């Protein structure tokens with residue numbers, strides 16, 4: 216009797232009236248069609264409850280499960296079908312491929328509410344997990360309240376569970392309600408925060424004829440950014456306590472510049488989310504202590520005591536496991552800043568005016584002149600002694616010309632110093648004339664060039680190894696995290712710079728205040744390591760115009776700029792990422808950076824008066840000393856020779 220009633224009912228309803236939770240063709244089609252759009256390429260894990268022993272001995276159900284499996288296999292999708300079991304969830308959260316998973320749960324199953332609670336406990340609603348919940352509204356309950364008209368209702372109470380669940384804006388939980396055989400309504404559920412109620416978002420619907428129709432294709436982070444005045448906790452790093460009073464007024468910007476740049480960004484982000492801010496101040500970014508836990512900002516983030524960081528932070532290896540970085544970075548640069556030493560201190564500028572080829576040509580020319588002059592001098596002497604005619608000649612030129620005479624003439628002419636030789640015959644005159652003209656033009660070119668060279672700075676120090684081998688003294692701004700980072704370098708050059716120059720063993724270490732360092736750059740051959748912008752600001756305020764020339768930076772720590780940190784698996788990650796891009800696109804990020812970071816001072820007045828010191832004259836003094844030394848030796852030898860001759864004479868007598 217009861218069976219017959221049911222059969223009649225089956226015929227008269229649109230829904231196939233089934234107590235067993237069915238998977239029919241329509242559901243298979245629904246999953247296959249919506250998946251590529253709502254949940255692009257996924258592995259599926261279906262949690263169903265198909266019973267094979269209910270009144271209708273539902274063979275088609277089993278058949279459809281196989282069909283579903285086959286269809287999914289045809290699409291090369293990995294899938295698993297769980298029936299009537301709550302799986303063990305523990306390790307899944309660490310699965311690298313989790314973002315490819317789609318979980319499907321049939322809400323009409325008896326274990327559904329228990330499973331939802333388990334999922335919540337295991338934090339299975341956080342990104343990147345995706346859930347599709349199926350609800351078959353055809354599974355109605357007959358209400359016998361009144362025998363005359365039997366009403367059918369659907370028990371919706373399972374949805375009340377969501378009031379207690381942590382489905383935050385990062386979650387992707389879509390509820391598909393099946394109303395007719397071929398009509399599904401799609402809603403997603405989330406809550407802005409624990410402080411706020413859950414929100415059911417209309418997403419669209421699916422029908423057999425029209426397939427999927429979505430209300431909007433916006434991603435969740437765009438749809439859910441209104442947090443309805445949720446209070447978000449954040450923390451900023453302030454090292455100089457005074458800075459807390461000057462976060463937005465651009466005063467004392469050399470103190471905590473990064474915090475001052477990031478604070479307006481934080482306000483923009485919070486504002487964009489329609490949230491309110493609960494701000495904490497900490498005194499550092501956080502480092503690992505002896506028992507492996509972090510303090511400062513990193514500690515707050517890794518313990519999830521705050522919802523987002525308010526100050527950007529460098530990416531250190533040990534922090535990567537504790538926090539998540541968002542692509543919003545402060546373009547701060549730290550490097551060694553120094554003035555390139557003058558060329559004359561590095562190289563012998565006296566050889567620089569001419570290229571090597573010119574020097575060779577000059578040498579060949581001199582050899583040529585030497586030979587021809589010697590020949591013509593000989594010839595002159597020979598002719599004149601032969602003739603015995605010129606009285607003047609006899610007065611001026613005494614004796615036969617020697618190589619030494621020739622050499623002195625050559626040097627005297629070439630160095631523009633004059634000589635005592637007076638050419639008498641035409642050939643000798645032509646040779647000396649050509650020698651003088653050539654040396655005049657060479658001399659003009661040489662001196663002009665050397666004046667320019669005296670003032671030009673080198674660009675000889677370009678790399679860290681140049682810096683290590685240069686005569687510069689190195690110092691570094693005493694920033695705690697720099698001390699922390701400097702120690703960690705293992706490559707030979709950085710290690711040598713740190714161990715030999717910054718913190719030499721047994722001598723005073725070169726950590727100093729930035730003011731002192733910049734002052735020493737001005738007065739000595741010195742390089743200071745620190746934040747470029749801070750250094751330039753001090754230079755801008757204290758340096759003369761010409762002292763701003765030849766400034767060079769060399770990166771030492773070779774580290775990416777600091778990024779905004781968030782706790783791991785933050786529900787607001789995507790919204791904040793999106794906000795970060797907006798800040799960048801709208802120029803709000805750059806605005807703060809322009810106001811606080813200044814550029815390298817421009818060198819306007821390079822040609823200043825330069826006094827010549829010992830370094831520039833080095834070569835000259837060395838040459839002269841060798842000359843004096845040589846003459847002394849020759850003098851001593853001559854003296855000895857003289858004595859020997861005298862002794863010889865005495866003994867002979």
Ligand SMILES: *[C@@H]1O[C@H](CO)[C@@H](O)[C@H](O)[C@H]1NC(C)=O
Pocket residue numbers: 328370371372373
């Ligand atoms: C609906 O289901 C819940 C359990 O899921 C149960 O407690 C409640 O009594 C049901 N309501 C009706 C009207 O059957």
Ligand SMILES: *[C@@H]1O[C@H](CO)[C@@H](O)[C@H](O)[C@H]1NC(C)=O
Pocket residue numbers: 441442443444489
């Ligand atoms: C921010 O949230 C409040 C509280 O829910 C709401 O009244 C207000 O309209 C929201 N503002 C914006 C701009 O969405």
Ligand SMILES: *[C@@H]1O[C@H](CO)[C@@H](O)[C@H](O)[C@H]1NC(C)=O
Pocket residue numbers: 505506508
């Ligand atoms: C870390 O060590 C300090 C003592 O060195 C101790 O007071 C603190 O409780 C320890 N913290 C943890 C988390 O073990």
